[in-house]
Amino acid sequence: MSSILHHPVLTRRHAVQAGTLGLLGLSTAQLAELRANDNTGKTTPIRSVIYLFLSGGLGQLDSFDMKPDAPDQIRGEFNPISTRTPGLQIVEHLPQLAQRSERWSLIRSMTHSTNDHSLGHLVMLAGRSKAPPTFNGEKPMPEDWPSIAAIAGDRLAERNGLPPAAVLPERLIHRSGRVIPGQFAGEMGRRRDPWFIEASPFNSVSYGAYPEYEFHHATGAVKTPSLKFQAPNLNLPDQMLTSRMDRRLEMLRMLEEQRQVLNTSATVGAFSQYREAAVSLLLDPKVKSAFDVTQADPAIQDRYGRNSFGWSCLMARRLVKAGVGLVQVNLGNNEVWDTHGNAFPNLKNFLYPPTDKAVSALLDDLAETGELDSTMILMAGEFGRTPKVSHLPAHYSLPGRDHWGGAQSVLIAGGGIAGGRVYGATDKIGAYPTADPVSPETLAATIYDRLGIPHDALWHDDQGRPHSVYYSEPLSALYI
Numbered sequence: 001m002s003s004i005l006h007h008p009v010l011t012r013r014h015a016v017q018a019g020t021l022g023l024l025g026l027s028t029a030q031l032a033e034l035r036a037n038d039n040t041g042k043t044t045p046i047r048s049v050i051y052l053f054l055s056g057g058l059g060q061l062d063s064f065d066m067k068p069d070a071p072d073q074i075r076g077e078f079n080p081i082s083t084r085t086p087g088l089q090i091v092e093h094l095p096q097l098a099q100r101s102e103r104w105s106l107i108r109s110m111t112h113s114t115n116d117h118s119l120g121h122l123v124m125l126a127g128r129s130k131a132p133p134t135f136n137g138e139k140p141m142p143e144d145w146p147s148i149a150a151i152a153g154d155r156l157a158e159r160n161g162l163p164p165a166a167v168l169p170e171r172l173i174h175r176s177g178r179v180i181p182g183q184f185a186g187e188m189g190r191r192r193d194p195w196f197i198e199a200s201p202f203n204s205v206s207y208g209a210y211p212e213y214e215f216h217h218a219t220g221a222v223k224t225p226s227l228k229f230q231a232p233n234l235n236l237p238d239q240m241l242t243s244r245m246d247r248r249l250e251m252l253r254m255l256e257e258q259r260q261v262l263n264t265s266a267t268v269g270a271f272s273q274y275r276e277a278a279v280s281l282l283l284d285p286k287v288k289s290a291f292d293v294t295q296a297d298p299a300i301q302d303r304y305g306r307n308s309f310g311w312s313c314l315m316a317r318r319l320v321k322a323g324v325g326l327v328q329v330n331l332g333n334n335e336v337w338d339t340h341g342n343a344f345p346n347l348k349n350f351l352y353p354p355t356d357k358a359v360s361a362l363l364d365d366l367a368e369t370g371e372l373d374s375t376m377i378l379m380a381g382e383f384g385r386t387p388k389v390s391h392l393p394a395h396y397s398l399p400g401r402d403h404w405g406g407a408q409s410v411l412i413a414g415g416g417i418a419g420g421r422v423y424g425a426t427d428k429i430g431a432y433p434t435a436d437p438v439s440p441e442t443l444a445a446t447i448y449d450r451l452g453i454p455h456d457a458l459w460h461d462d463q464g465r466p467h468s469v470y471y472s473e474p475l476s477a478l479y480i
Contacts, residue, residue: 047452048320048371049415051148051328052313052359052379055172055180056337057120057408059385059401061430062347063091064409065108073389074429076401077344085420093352096360097411102420103363103372104413105478109424109433110380112440115403117335120382121172122182123405125149125328127444128471132186139179144186146459148444149194151469152326154185155453159323166319167328168232169199169312175334177204183328189462195324199232199315200308200333207336209307209354215346217338218396229311231292291315304361309354313362320375325451331355337381338403341396343389363413376415376450380443384408387429406432410443415450418480441472449474 059076061067066080066089080089083101090098097104112129114120118137123129126145134143146154149165156164172180185192203224208215210227293301293311304310309331316327332351339346359379366372385401392400407426413419424436448469449455457469 047325047415047450048375049152049326049447049451050313050316050320050362050375050377051326051447052377052411053125053328053330054337054379054381055121055330055332056117056335056339057381057383057385057403058337059339059343059347060108060407060409060426061385061387062343062401063094064106064411065407065426065430066091067428067430070387070429074387076389078348088420088422091352093348094356096356100360100363103367104377104411104419105417105421105423107410107412107423107438107443107475107478108407108426109435109437110384110408110410110440110443111433111437112383112405114405115383117338117382117403118178118181120403120405121180123440124380124382124443125182126186127440127447129440135181137178137181140181140184140186142187142190144181144184146186146188146192147183147194147328148447149183149326149328150185150188150192151459152448152451152453153194154188154192154459155448155457155469156325156451159325162319162323163195164324165326165328166195166197166324167330168197168315168319169229169308170202170330170333171196171198172330172333173202175204187461187467188459194328197232197315197319199230199311201227201230203227203333207334208332208350209305209309212305212307213309213350213354215350217340217342217346220342220345221350229294229308231294232315291318293318303365305354305357307354310358310361313358317362317365321371326447331358339385339400340390340402341392341400342398343385343400345398359411366414372414374415376417376447377411377413378443378447379411381408384430387431404431410438412446412478416480417450417478421478423475423478436477438475439472442475445470445472446474449476 061074062076062078066078067075068080079092081092081095081098082089083098085101088101112123114123116137119131119135122135122144125147127148128145132141132144134141149167153163153165158164167183172183174180205224206214206216206222210224214222214224214227216222293314296314300314301310304314312329312331316329319327337351362377363372366375383403383405384407386404389399390402407430424438425434426432427434453469455470458466459469460466
């Protein structure tokens with residue numbers, strides 16, 4: 001990006017001496033350099049996870065678990081296409097992913113018992129199958145299970161002064177104003193909520209990957225000029241602010257004094273090149289815009305897609321490169337994948353194209369740099385969709401599918417996960433697993449394991465009570 005400055009390579013030790021790591025005063029390029037160099041200059045492997053969350057619920061029969069031999073009211077309108085993996089077929093409207101099947105695998109037997117949006121979100125975002133005792137579908141409760149992102153943020157070490165876990169480009173808030181449970185720290189305490197990077201304005205009007213693929217579930221294509229993907233809010237989460245802000249402000253004061261000396265002294269050469277680079281990076285007003293992906297190189301934007309899905313995946317890619325351990329990417333607002341009606345045209349025209357492009361670009365990008373080996377990508381929603389196609393004529397002109405927790409398909413790639421495989425299977429109408437059922441607890445355990453969190457790890461609430469991180473074994477059958 002044009003806004004990124006170029007300076008000598010910094011080691012962690014030099015950057016800490018300059019006091020810059022905790023102030024978010026580094027460009028993407030500089031953070032990458034810091035990440036690759038420890039005190040001795042040796043490369044340290046980093047594990048990361050990008051959790052692509054499809055709020056609303058993607059239909060398994062219309063995507064990754066098609067049943068072309070089922071009756072019409074089951075199989076729907078789409079046709080399967082072959083992937084590069086022999087015998088593996090997926091929906092025709094994800095052609096780019098089909099060409100990259102050697103890089104990803106499928107879990108076709110993900111299952112839980114709820115068909116409720118709010119509880120489904122909590123189940124899949126927290127990795128716990130049962131509702132907490134005080135669960136309220138209309139709002140988060142202090143006793144909710146903590147999200148995977150919150151636990152990862154608590155258990156992972158900071159890298160380069162950035163929080164260990166982030167959620168983007170927005171909190172999940174329904175157009176009705178309902179704040180969806182499951183995405184916060186819950187019983188861990190609000191101070192341990194994950195880092196929410198707000199790059200997308202609240203939208204109560206439409207759905208989809210604006211501006212290119214914006215639509216309304218009932219009426220089709222729409223345009224809302226006021227919707228603009230913006231430079232992200234990089235404010236630190238409360239837990240970092242409260243414990244360290246005084247120290248960082250003192251560092252900033254000292255650095256400002258050093259800058260003044262640098263500007264007036266004839267003995268600039270006496271200062272370390274590392275400290276000079278750190279000072280200029282910290283004080284340059286353009287540095288914070290390094291994560292403004294709408295200003296990225298046009299070719300990169302074209303690769304990911306110039307829309308909220310593409311920009312979100314690109315931002316996630318930059319964050320894991322910068323050192324964030326877990327990034328949850330909400331692909332869509334207003335439970336956009338909730339395709340009760342007009343499902344087939346909406347999936348074909350508005351949801352699959354930006355998803356296919358963005359996720360494929362993310363896979364390619366990480367593979368080309370060798371980072372896919374250490375970065376796991378997971379794509380899931382809160383549940384699947386009913387096997388039977390239904391029609392709600394009062395709301396939609398064309399049919400769709402309703403909520404279904406019995407089965408959903410999950411795409412999983414990278415981070416030591418084998419590609420080109422299918423784990424589990426469903427019955428002939430895609431309703432329930434017939435082999436190797438996978439629980440939300442297993443999915444969460446796989447994320448924690450891939451992040452390097454020990455299996456006996458605990459987190460402690462504000463009263464000092466210990467809680468387990470793991471509630472299942474990870475899905476090691478898919479490990480390389």
